[in-house]
Amino acid sequence: MIKTLALNSEYELIKGVSLEEIISSNYLWYWIDFDRPSEEEILKLRKPLHFHPLAIEDCIHKLQRPKLDYYEDHTFFVLHSLEPNELLKEEINIFHGENFIVTFHNHRAKEINEVWSRLIDSKLYENWDSYLILYEVMDKIVDNYFPIIYKLEDRLNEIEDNSKDETMEVLLESLFDTRHDLLSMRNTVTPMSDLLYRMLNSHRLTGIQSRLAYFTDIHDHLLKLAGMIDASRELTADIRDSYLSLNAHQTNRVMKVLTVITTIFMPLTLIAGIYGMNFDNMPELHWNLGYFMILGLMFIIGAGMSLWFMKKGWFK
Numbered sequence: 636m637i638k639t640l641a642l643n644s645e646y647e648l649i650k651g652v653s654l655e656e657i658i659s660s661n662y663l664w665y666w667i668d669f670d671r672p673s674e675e676e677i678l679k680l681r682k683p684l685h686f687h688p689l690a691i692e693d694c695i696h697k698l699q700r701p702k703l704d705y706y707e708d709h710t711f712f713v714l715h716s717l718e719p720n721e722l723l724k725e726e727i728n729i730f731h732g733e734n735f736i737v738t739f740h741n742h743r744a745k746e747i748n749e750v751w752s753r754l755i756d757s758k759l760y761e762n763w764d765s766y767l768i769l770y771e772v773m774d775k776i777v778d779n780y781f782p783i784i785y786k787l788e789d790r791l792n793e794i795e796d797n798s799k800d801e802t803m804e805v806l807l808e809s810l811f812d813t814r815h816d817l818l819s820m821r822n823t824v825t826p827m828s829d830l831l832y833r834m835l836n837s838h839r840l841t842g843i844q845s846r847l848a849y850f851t852d853i854h855d856h857l858l859k860l861a862g863m864i865d866a867s868r869e870l871t872a873d874i875r876d877s878y879l880s881l882n883a884h885q886t887n888r889v890m891k892v893l894t895v896i897t898t899i900f901m902p903l904t905l906i907a908g909i910y911g912m913n914f915d916n917m918p919e920l921h922w923n924l925g926y927f928m929i930l931g932l933m934f935i936i937g938a939g940m941s942l943w944f945m946k947k948g949w950f951k
Contacts, residue, residue: 644662665734712769
């Protein structure tokens with residue numbers, strides 16, 4: 636589906652203008668949105684819009700790295716939005732010129748729809764231009780990163796507190812899943828930050844220099860997001876090390892108790908082994924109280940060793 640908005644010289648916003656009319660008329664600016672376009676609609680990027688073939692190819696081949704490319708009469712942007720539940724990266728492509736902006740996406744882009752609706756409802760159409768639309772779209776994309784980061788931080792706090800009393804295997808599995816999600820976020824936020832840095836230092840995008848504070852604000856948000864992601868990744872490493880250390884400590888405690896019990900039974904096993912031999916010349920075997928004396932000796936040895944180990948604190 637292709638949607639169009641155009642602002643004429645009388646500052647009237649016109650919807651649904653055909654592409655041919657937009658190209659041939661002298662509008663102050665126009666916005667064309669390719670929303671999940673068909674193959675036939677994609678061909679319109681070549682004619683009548685006449686965008687560069689390499690930029691069109693990047694639109695067709697999904698999930699390019701966030702970037703910008705300069706062409707003769709337009710600049711091509713690749714942006715990444717994130718689906719909040721599955722953290723799936725979605726690509727939003729933008730063709731930008733001094734008096735036009737063309738957005739292209741193969742998914743339902745809520746950021747585009749929000750800016751589109753806001754533009755229509757604003758009524759102050761003379762304040763809008765292609766650079767303001769570009770800013771609004773990028774700002775919406777970056778703002779939608781924050782709830783995802785907050786959700787991951789809440790998940791980390793639940794793992795650290797273990798309020799649901801889950802097993803260590805379940806906690807570690809959830810921890811590694813969270814760490815993977817943080818890595819995916821980092822692979823989105825860092826290229827977007829590099830893209831904004833290039834835009835802020837570009838001398839070809841003159842409209843950005845007049846709105847430098849706005850685009851700088853987006854860049855600051857991306858730097859903040861990068862810091863939050865790095866802090867959360869460090870926290871996952873700390874939690875992982877803590878759980879592994881706790882697991883090793885618990886294993887050592889179990890091994891210590893088992894070793895103590897084995898040590899107590901070693902002399903008892905020795906005594907039982909000696910008197911379990913069937914030699915004829917073993918005078919103790921013929922004592923009337925021999926059985927009870929040996930049991931008493933084994934009890935004294937076992938109790939004495941247990942008390943000594945308890946005094947040493949080896950059962951703690």
